[in-house]
Amino acid sequence: MxxxxxxxxxxxxxxxxxxxxxxxxxxxxxxxxxxxxxxxxxxxxxxxxxxxxxxxxxxxxxxxxxxxxxxxxxxxxxxxxxxxxxxxxxxxxxxxxxxxxxxxxxxxxxxxxxxxxxxDGITVVVNKENDFVDKLTVEQLKKIWEPNSKVKTWKDVNPEWPDEPIQLYGPGTSSGTFDYFTEEIVGEEGKSRTDYTQSEDDNTLVQGVTGDKNALGYFGYAYYKENKEKLKAVPIDAGKGAVTPTDETIQSGKYTPLSRPxxxxxxxxxxxxxxxxxxxxxxxxxxxxxxxxxxxxxxxxxxxxxxxxxxxxx
Structure with missing residues (x-):
């Protein structure tokens, strides 16, 4: 196979x-x-x-x-x-x-x-060359992805990060991943900024992030695992410390709030x-x-x- x-x-x-x-x-x-x-x-x-x-x-x-x-x-x-x-x-x-x-x-x-x-665990990823993002909090993710977000550069997320534009990649609005992510991160299903590269095909999102050193995106865990040599998974902190998506943290639900059936x-x-x-x-x-x-x-x-x-x- x-x-x-x-x-x-x-x-x-x-x-x-x-x-x-x-x-x-x-x-x-x-x-x-x-x-x-x-x-x-x-x-x-x-x-x-x-x-x-x-x-x-x-x-x-x-x-x-x-x-x-x-x-x-x-x-x-x-x-x-x-x-x-x-x-x-x-x-x-x-x-x-x-x-x-x-x-x-x-x-x-x-x-x-x-x-x-x-x-599955929805995985937030950055380009492999990104050497400054070591984690993101749920609050920071919300700030990035909420409607009418003011975040344009990495510095807008963390003042210690570069003043370089963030290029965002994510699922389209017909995607269940989009629905789940927006509900858990933004706080309301379907509410999201719209100025990002959208696709229903997760492999298109993978290609976008791997080809752009300032990229950040999210998609299903399987697509990260398939391309982990080219991507960097971002640990997520929901208030109890940053957790990286792995088989074990997804199975246990420790990778929260993005673990899901x-x-x-x-x-x-x-x-x-x-x-x-x-x-x-x-x-x-x-x-x-x-x-x-x-x-x-x-x-x-x-x-x-x-x-x-x-x-x-x-």
């Missing part, structure tokens, strides 16, 4: 470009080789969750060549919009579904099922289809072993068991 290659390749894609991973179901022997499973699964949503779903889809299709899975990334909000239009079967999300999104899904005849699949949303209607039911069972059993391989933190086993039960899989 070329997980590293798949993460890096995603950086060349434009917003909402769909990736079809795996093999075709045109093979006349596919049904026999795949244990009788056949069909298509459309997944869209969070670019943060994308590497997990892509990896699981790839492995599932190796075992079930009669099933063809398309994984796309148009942001959590964009994914929920497509899901409510019944353009997709499953929706990747880096935050919980909003009440309005849930109502839209229900109007479309869907009964949403929330499935946590891993833990990530999700796949299914529906009771989708789970009535055998190939989707088997895919979700695989995701929460064999598939969970792929979570650390693509840079995320696995949940405790009892969480996966609870989700299997919620999905009607005993």
């Amino acid at each position: 070329k997980l590293r290659k798949s993460l890096q390749a995603a950086g060349a894609l434009v917003l909402s470009l769909s990736l079809v991973v795996g093999c075709s179901s045109n093979n006349p022997n596919a049904k026999e080789n795949g244990g009788g499973l056949s069909g298509k699964i459309q997944i869209d949503g969070s670019s943060t969750v994308y590497p997990v779903s892509q990896a699981v889809a790839e492995e599932f299709m190796k075992k079930n060549p009669g099933v063809n899975i398309t994984v796309s990334q148009s942001g959590t909000g964009g994914g929920f919009e497509k899901w409510a239009k019944q353009e997709t079967d499953l929706s990747d999300a880096s935050r919980q579904i909003k009440e309005e999104e849930k109502k839209n899904a229900e109007k479309a005849g869907l009964d949403p099922i929330e499935v946590p699949v891993a833990k 990530i999700y796949v949303y299914a529906s009771k209607q989708a789970m009535e289809k055998e190939h989707i039911k088997k895919f979700m069972e695989f995701y929460l059993t064999e598939g969970k072993e792929l979570v650390p391989k693509v840079g995320f933190v696995p949940l405790k086993d009892e969480k996966y068991q609870a989700s299997l039960k919620e999905l009607g899989i005993e």
Whole structure:
């Protein structure tokens, strides 16, 4: 499995470009080789969750060549919009579904099922050449990112830092990472300064920060881990000392307030289809072993068991 290659390749894609991973179901022997499973699964949503779903889809299709899975990334909000239009079967999300999104899904005849699949820690990063930012407080982050922020240079954040302009990179407004970050850091979901380079594709943000010595950005932990030789993660101080995002601090919740679960949303209607039911069972059993391989933190086993039960899989 070329997980590293798949993460890096995603950086060349434009917003909402769909990736079809795996093999075709045109093979006349596919049904026999795949244990009788056949069909298509459309997944869209969070670019943060994308590497997990892509990896699981790839492995599932190796075992079930009669099933063809398309994984796309148009942001959590964009994914929920497509899901409510019944353009997709499953929706990747880096935050919980909003009440309005849930109502839209229900109007479309869907009964949403929330499935946590891993833990993430939104990682604040600077360029590798930055030798003065050793930590940031939540208050400093708010000062940088709040609407109508007056922060233009590093010196505006800390008078001991250089009088050089900060170049900001972050998710677009359809991103669940954007929603989560603004709520936890700024204090109100969706409230943010707008004069920064936006993208729903985390790899585009990675490229921006690695190419600019005065850059600061934020995105999912997996994308930092994949590029840690080129990026510097900034420890965050929420009032109890600065904490660096690691597997251990994210799992324990010590990396606060930016540790969070990530999700796949299914529906009771989708789970009535055998190939989707088997895919979700695989995701929460064999598939969970792929979570650390693509840079995320696995949940405790009892969480996966609870989700299997919620999905009607005993």
